[in-house]
Amino acid sequence: xxxxxxxxxxxxxxxxxxxxxxxxxxxxxxxxxxxxxxxxxxxxxxxxxxxxxxxxxxxxxxxxxxxxxxxxxxxxxxxxxxxxxxxxxxxxxxxxxxxxxxxxxxxxxxxxxxxxxxxxxxxxxxxxxxxxxxxxxxxxxxxxxxxxxxxxxxxxxxxxxxxxxxxxxxxxxxxxxxxxxxxxxxxxxxxxxxxxxxxxxxxxxxxxxxxxxxxxxxxxxxxxxxxxxxxxxxxxxxxxxxxxxxxxxxxxxxxxxxxxxxxxxxxxxxxxxxxxxxxxxxxxxxxxxxxxxxxxxxxxxxxxxxxxxxxxxxxxxxxxxxxxxxxxxxxxxxxxxxxxxxxxxxxxxxxxxxxxxxxxxxxxxxxxxxxxxxxxxx
Numbered sequence: 001x002x003x004x005x006x007x008x009x010x011x012x013x014x015x016x017x018x019x020x021x022x023x024x025x026x027x028x029x030x031x032x033x034x035x036x037x038x039x040x041x042x043x044x045x046x047x048x049x050x051x052x053x054x055x056x057x058x059x060x061x062x063x064x065x066x067x068x069x070x071x072x073x074x075x076x077x078x079x080x081x082x083x084x085x086x087x088x089x090x091x092x093x094x095x096x097x098x099x100x101x102x103x104x105x106x107x108x109x110x111x112x113x114x115x116x117x118x119x120x121x122x123x124x125x126x127x128x129x130x131x132x133x134x135x136x137x138x139x140x141x142x143x144x145x146x147x148x149x150x151x152x153x154x155x156x157x158x159x160x161x162x163x164x165x166x167x168x169x170x171x172x173x174x175x176x177x178x179x180x181x182x183x184x185x186x187x188x189x190x191x192x193x194x195x196x197x198x199x200x201x202x203x204x205x206x207x208x209x210x211x212x213x214x215x216x217x218x219x220x221x222x223x224x225x226x227x228x229x230x231x232x233x234x235x236x237x238x239x240x241x242x243x244x245x246x247x248x249x250x251x252x253x254x255x256x257x258x259x260x261x262x263x264x265x266x267x268x269x270x271x272x273x274x275x276x277x278x279x280x281x282x283x284x285x286x287x288x289x290x291x292x293x294x295x296x297x298x299x300x301x302x303x304x305x306x307x308x309x310x311x312x313x314x315x316x317x318x319x320x321x322x323x324x325x326x327x328x329x330x331x332x333x334x335x336x337x338x339x340x341x342x343x344x345x346x347x348x349x350x351x352x353x354x355x356x357x358x359x360x361x362x363x364x365x366x367x368x369x370x371x372x373x374x375x376x377x378x
Contacts, residue, residue, distance in 0.1 A: 002032060002033035002034070002108045002109075003033065003034055003035070003105065003106075003107040003108050003109075004026065004033055004034070004035035004036075004107060004108065004109045004110075004111065004369075005035065005036055005037075005038055005102065005105060005107045005109070005110045005111070006019050006022055006023055006026070006035060006036070006037040006038070006111055006112075006113075007019070007037075007038050007040060007110055007111070007112035007113070007114065007116070007117055008037065008038075008039060008040070008112070008113045008114055009039060009040045009041050009052060009113075009114040009116060010039050010041050010053070011041055011052030011053050011056055011114070012052075012056065012114070012139075013242075013288075014139050014286055014287055014288035014289070015113045015114045015139055016039070016113075017183065017184070017288050018113040018137055018139050018181060018182050018183070018288060019037055019113045020037075020184065021182035021183050021184050021185075021361070021362040022111060022113070022137070022182055022362050022365060022366065023035070023037050024184055024185065024362065025182075025362040025363055025365070025366045026366060029366065029370075033108075038098070038101070040095055040098050040114060040116050041053065043095045043096075043097040043098035043101065044094055044095050044098075045094050045095075047094065048094035048095060060306055064306055064307055065307065067306060067307065067308055068306070068307025068308050068311075071144065071307065071308030071309065072307075072308065074144075074145060074146070075144050075145050077145070077169070080145035084145075087119060087146075088119050088120070088122055088123070091116060091119035091120055092119070092120050092123045095116065095120070098120075099120055099123060099124070102120075102124060102130065102132075103124070103127055103129050103130050106129060106130055106131065106132065107132045108132055108133065109132055109133045109134075109135060109369060109372075110132055110133070110134050110135065111135040111136075111137060111365070111369065112134075112135070112136055112137065113137045113139055113182075114139075115136075115144070115146040115147045117134060117136055117149075117152070118136060118146065118147055118148060118149035118151075118152055119146070119149070121134050121149040121151035121152055122149065122151050124151070125151040133153045133154070133369075133372060134151065134152050134153050134154075135152070135153060135154045135155075135156065135365075135369060136152050136154070136155050136156070137156045137181070137182060137365065138155060138156065138157045138158065138162065138181075139158075139181055139287045139288060140158070140181075140287035140309040140310070140312055140313055141158045141159050141161070141162050141181070141287060141312050141313045141316040141317075142161075142162055142165060142309065142311075142312025142313070142315075142316070143157075143162060143165045143166045143169060143171075143312075144308075144309065145169075148166070148169060148170075148171060152175065153175065153372075154175055154177060154368065154369075154372070155171065155175055155176050155177065156177050156179045156182075156361075156364075156365050156368070157176060157177070157178055157179070158178075158179075158180055158181040158287070158291070158316075158358075158361075159178065159180075159316055159356070160178055161316055161319075162178075162312075162316075163176045163178050177364075177365075177368055179358065179361045179364040179365050179368070180291070180357075180358025180359075180360070180361030180364070181287055181288065181291040181358075181361055182361040182362035182365060183288065183291050183292050183295055183359070183361065183362070184272065184292075184362075185359070185362075186272040187272045187275065187292045187295040187296045187359065188295045188296070188357075188359035189272065189276075191272075191273065191276040191277075193276055193277055196273050196276055196277045197277050199273075200238075200263065200273075200274070200277060201263070202236065202263075202277055203236055203261060205234060206234045206235055206236040206260070206261070207233060207234065207235050207236070207279045207280075207340045208235070208236055208237070208238060208277060208278045208279050209228065209235050209236070209237045209238070209278065209279065209280055209281075209282065209336060210237075210238045210240075210274060210275060210278035210280070210281040210282070210298070211224060211225065211237060211238070211239045211240070211281075211282050211283070212240050212271070212281060212282070212283040212289055213239075213240060213241060213242050213244070213247075213283075213284075220303075220304050220329065221239060221241070221247065221251070222247070222250070222251065222254075223329050224282060224303065224329060224332060225237065225239065225251065225254075225258060225262065226257070226258075227329045227330060227332045227333055228258070228260065228332065228333060228336065229258060229259045229260070229333075230330075230333040231260075231333045231336050231337055232333075232337050233336070233337055233340050233341065234260075235260050235336070235340075236260055236261040236262070236263065237258075237260060237261070237262050237263065238263045238265070238274050238277075238278060239251065239262060239263070239264050239265065240265045240266075240267075240268060240271065240274070241264065241265065241266050241267075242266070242267050243266070243267050244266075245266065248264060248266050251264060252264055271292065272292070272296065275292065275293065275296040275298050276296065278298060279299070279339070279340060280298065280299040280300070280301065280336065280339050280340070281293050281298050281299070281300050281301070282300075282301045282303055282326075282332065282336075283300060283301075283302065283303075284302065284303065284304050284305040284306060284310060285302045285305040285310040285311075285313035285314040285317065285323075286310060286313070287309065287310075287313055290302075290313055290317060290323070291361075294322065294353055294356055294357040294358075295357050295358075295359040297350065297353055297354075297357070298353075299323070299324075299339050299346065299349045299350075299353075300317065300322070300323035300324070300349075301323070301324050301325070301326055301332060301335050301336065301339070302314055302317065302318075302323050302324070302325045302326070303325070303326040303329070303332060316356075317352075317356070320352045320355055320356050321348055321349065321351065321352035322349060322352030322353045322355070322356050323349070323352070324338075324339070324349075
């Protein structure tokens with residue numbers, strides 16, 4: 001029986017959600033192969049876990065400019081050429097337990113939603129005991145050097161523009177497949193919206209604005225909520241705080257300061273349902289969150305995106321007129337009013353969303369893997 005390993009990292013919740021979408025698809029077609037999902041963070045040493053979790057959250061909240069600088073610096077080809085051997089060695093040593101587990105498992109295929117696989121691909125392919133195919137799912141709409149390795153057999157990317165950028169960086173075109181970024185089928189599901197509105201106590205006659213901060217609850221949600229006081233229309237807000245319990249409690253204490261109802265959630269797996277009952281979403285341009293919104297056909301206002309990978313995502317969405325971008329928090333109320341009151345604005349966004357959405361991305365990825373037949377490299 002063929003064996004597949006789905007590799008992800010909880011150092012970024014988007015990587016995990018993309019992996020879950022692939023697992024969901026594999027579960028629907030499990031005949032003839034077995035598979036397992038592995039979180040690389042569980043195999044990492046203490047330094048690895050600190051860098052990919054604690055330091056990552058710190059940079060996303062208090063060190064965005066530093067993150068953006070490091071992202072651009074390490075993406076420069078000459079810098080990448082210098083640091084790649086060191087990075088690959090350090091990554092292989094930091095998750096040595098994972099590397100050994102992959103060699104011992106010797107799967108027919110490894111499909112990864114995190115850039116740690118390209119970092120250890122050289123080591124794996126040079127081991128005679130390992131013969132499996134290596135697939136990488138890029139979870140943002142632009143490339144970075146960390147995603148690239150000559151030892152990766154296939155890349156699954158989110159857009160044609162991402163494919164073109166990979167080709168410019170020397171990745172052979174035959175290795176690149178524009179599948180879209182995988183998200184769960186539930187985001188393109190047709191819900192009973194009226195039943196969901198009753199479930200979540202949505203007030204009739206008010207438009208619903210969804211604020212999403214990501215799994216770690218990062219982002220300037222508080223100032224956005226206060227800015228929404230300036231909306232001229234009748235609104236209510238759904239706010240997902242992720243794992244940030246302190247922020248949840250803080251907003252809960254401030255309810256009287258808002259001129260509209262606020263429905264608060266901590267971490268929830270019901271985001272698809274919440275999107276289905278919302279009229280628009282305000283979010284940073286994470287690869288997975290924007291993909292989920294595209295698949296849910298939900299108009300987006302992008303704000304406070306992280307410089308680097310989310311800059312790519314913003315540019316792709318804006319160029320295709322699939323989202324609006326607020327440069328400052330005071331821009332948000334006017335944009336909300338524009339989307340909620342102007343049919344022309346909504347229709348323009350709907351056309352952009354239609355052009356970009358690829359709700360069958362996970363299915364297409366699995367299809368391509370199956371067509372490969374998981375033939376091990378000789």
